[in-house]
């Protein structure tokens with residue numbers, strides 16, 4: 181089995197010890213245990229801040245060498261905790277675990293995993309602790325996989341070992357119809373498809389990294405998202421697509437938000453030049469609007485620093501739109517194709533005095549950029565506007581059905 185524990189699950193020494201205990205119990209029950217660990221809670225942010233004390237633009241290679249330390253620390257500590265509990269364990273960093281990536285420091289893509297060393301350690305009966313978030317280039321340089329990248333590491337290790345599933349242990353008991361910390365009546369989903377999870381994740385649902393969901397879909401790995409604090413069964417993300425029995429109706433899965441989703445402004449570039457600059461750094465292109473003299477664009481989920489660096493590389497100065505913006509999205513099958521969904525979103529927000537500055541839609545998502553301070557309220561308003569707190573799978577008045 182491959183279990184991934186996020187930063188919150190290994191957030192302090194007690195939690196780390198509890199993770200070790202869980203691994204030891206699984207091993208004693210006869211399982212081959214591989215655990216992929218993230219850095220302890222705020223460690224990655226703390227390391228980043230340390231670099232930023234020295235410079236606003238740290239060298240990308242050295243920054244990766246620094247950030248990777250967090251995951252190495254968790255794994256070594258967990259191995260020590262397992263030893264103390266009387267079992268054998270070994271920690272493996274990205275290189276030792278055979279995680280080969282490209283050279284895009286800060287946002288590297290995995291090219292292959294050679295799990296030979298993991299397999300050998302399992303054959304010796306060891307509990308194997310693998311660092312999430314990090315890999316190594318052909319030249320032996322350390323890389324990191326982008327924020328939240330331990331999810332992708334875990335799925336990739338499970339796929340490389342030929343396993344059909346991977347457990348993601350986190351600080352909430354599964355995937356909800358919205359972030360349960362922001363929308364108190366959000367409902368936990370028992371099951372959803374990779375595609376549906378991807379829609380939520382791309383819109384900002386932090387519980388799973390989008391790249392990890394894509395990897396899981398590509399390799400047929402089912403994901404079990406569950407709480408490391410309670411251990412109860414959580415949400416299964418599987419290949420099976422939900423049946424949409426609502427003929428020609430949209431099917432709403434949930435609401436996702438980003439408190440910070442800036443609108444950037446750049447002068448004197450064409451859309452293709454902006455796109456090329458972002459692409460060169462592996463950053464997403466959201467919307468691009470305006471004329472070449474004065475373009476505005478979004479890069480959903482990208483760190484502002486990374487966007488500024490990407491455009492800086494081609495000599496362009498980027499400004500962030502004067503109002504601090506975030507985004508809130510409604511995700512679901514065919515929802516972006518249905519004008520009544522967009523209408524319900526805009527009317528509900530307007531009734532609450534929230535006016536989006538940018539509205540974008542894809543077939544599976546409608547997203548609104550609103551003031552950062554209004555994002556949480558907007559998420560609650562939209563969650564309730566689509567009746568997502570109820571259990572009913574009945575069609576809503578405008579022909580919007582709920583995922584269950």
Ligand SMILES: Nc1ncnc2c1ncn2[C@@H]1O[C@H](COP(=O)(O)OP(=O)(O)O)[C@@H](O)[C@H]1O
Pocket residue numbers: 185186187188189218328349350351352354355356357358359360361380384385386387388434
């Ligand atoms: N739809 C959602 N369902 C569950 N959790 C969500 C959702 N959207 C956002 N979240 C947030 O994701 C958090 C878990 O992700 P993260 O903080 O990256 O965990 P970890 O430390 O385990 O990697 C939860 O605490 C929750 O606030």
Ligand SMILES: N[C@@H](CC(=O)OP(=O)(O)O)C(=O)O
Pocket residue numbers: 185186187188218219224225250312313326327328329330331
């Ligand atoms: N530590 C890295 C990688 C990661 O995946 O963390 P977490 O699993 O806690 O989201 C980060 O903070 O981005």
